[in-house]
Amino acid sequence: MHVTLVHVHVKPEHIDDFIAATRLNHEASVQESGNRRFDVLQSPEDPARFVLYEAYVSAEDAAAHKQTAHYLAWRDSVSDWMAEPRQGISYKGLFPQG
Numbered sequence: 001m002h003v004t005l006v007h008v009h010v011k012p013e014h015i016d017d018f019i020a021a022t023r024l025n026h027e028a029s030v031q032e033s034g035n036r037r038f039d040v041l042q043s044p045e046d047p048a049r050f051v052l053y054e055a056y057v058s059a060e061d062a063a064a065h066k067q068t069a070h071y072l073a074w075r076d077s078v079s080d081w082m083a084e085p086r087q088g089i090s091y092k093g094l095f096p097q098g
Contacts, residue, residue, distance in 0.1 A: 001036060001093030002059045006052040006086055014081035015047055021077045022052070028070035029054070034061025036093075048083065055093055 010018045022040050029038040037055040056062040065071055 001097070002056045002062045003091040003093040004052075004054045004062060004088045005091065006054065006088045008050040008052065008078075008086045009083040010048045010050065010078075010081055011083050012048050018050070018078055018081050021074055022050070025070050025074035028068070029065060032056075032061070032065060032068070034058060034064065059090075 008018075019040075019042075026038050026040055029035055034057045035055070036057060037053060039053040041051040041053065043049040043051075054062065054065070056065065
């Protein structure tokens with residue numbers, strides 16, 4: 001399994017906007033055939049910090065996600081709301097398998 005943890009720091013005045021846009025991206029992403037998880041996490045200590053946990057069957061499925069209309073719309077709408085560039089870190093998912 002191909003997992004990416006995407007760390008996002010949002011400008012405080014755009015937290016609600018970011019959550020709304022990310023909800024739309026989440027709802028469409030979990031419908032992708034290669035998607036296994038798409039969790040959106042918000043820090044309780046700093047509500048402007050988020051982690052997106054994206055798990056796909058393969059790196060190819062994760063790459064295909066970045067070509068979808070919903071991802072491209074999300075990327076374009078949230079880019080100006082970020083306090084710093086988002087950082088995606090890839091992992092090999094071991095468990096659960098599949």
